[in-house]
Structures are given as C-alpha cells and as structure tokens.
Amino acid sequence: MHLVVIAWLYVALMMAVAEATNTNGTVLGAVFTFLLYGLIPVALVVYLMSTPARRRALKEREAVEREAAIRAHAASSVAPDAGGEPSADAVAPVREKS
Template sequence: MYLIVIAWTYVTLMMAVAEATSPNGTVLGAVITFALYGMLPMGILVYILGTPSRKRAIKAREAAEQAAYDAEQAAAAASATASAAPDAGGEAPASAESPTVAAVRKEP
C-alpha cells in the first residue's frame, strides 16, 4: 500500500515541479496541482485501505478492556466471598464481651 502512495506522491511532485518551472506555470498552480492530484486522492486511498487494520485495533482494544473488566469482577467476587465468611469459632469477638457489662437475664 505504501509503495503506491510513495510512487504517486513522486509523480505528482514532478507534475508540480514541471508546473512551477514552466514559462506559463505558477507556484500557486504547482501547489494546487500537488494538493488536488497528489495529497487528496492519496489521503482517501490510505483512509480506505487502512480501515481493516483500524477495525482490528479497535476489536483488540475492546477485548483487552473486557478481559480487564472480567478479571476485576472475578477478584471482587473472590474478595466478597472471603470477607463474607462467618467466624469459624462461632463466638463473639473479645471486644464485644466486656466484663463491665452484665448479661441481661429474664426475671422469674
């Protein structure tokens, strides 16, 4: 693809040089020739021929983002499962059992 772009740019550059150096030509005509016959068509060609690679890059980026999101969700689920497990001893923590507070008993 780039070989075509380089070759056509060379051709249009030579056309512009011929326009600028001819007795009836002008530099403005050379610039317009290079822009309209060279850069504009080559810009369109590069855009059209580059579409498949842009699509591949977009899909690869989206797949990477999805994989990162899935890994984050899996880590969050594993963290939530580990922290939600109850105490294996079945007793209240020591800080909750204060010796200054008497147990509440039912009156007979």
C-alpha cells in the same frame, strides 16, 4: 502499499515542478496541482485502505478491556469469610446485668 504511495506522491511532485517551471505555469498552480493530484487523493486512499486494520485494533482493545473487567470482577467477588475463620454471629449476644 507504502511504495505505491511514495511513487504516486513523486509523480504528483514532478507534475507540480513541471507546472512551476513552465513558461505559462505559476507556483500557485504547482501547489494546487500537488494538492489536488497528489496529497488529497493519496490521503483519502490511505485512510480508506486502513479502515479494516483500525477496526481490528478496536475490537482487540475492547476484548482486552472486557477480559480485564471480567478478571477484576472475579477477583472482587470472593466470599467475605474466605480467610478460613469460623463465621460469627452478626449481632453480639446481650448480657443481662445481675
């Protein structure tokens, strides 16, 4: 894919050079030739062709985040008395004064 992009940009650059060096050509015409025949179409094609890779990367990132959230939730949902000590009364008994 990169080879095609480089080759197309080279062809567009040579068209722009031919436009600039022609007796009837201008440098402004060469710039627009390079932009309209080379840079803009290539950028659009590369963007469209890389869409599946971007989607795949987004799904992988979401899956990793989901896994991390599940692990964090599992680690934080341990029973409070998991230390192995016997459970105590929630309210301490009240002693009567004698």
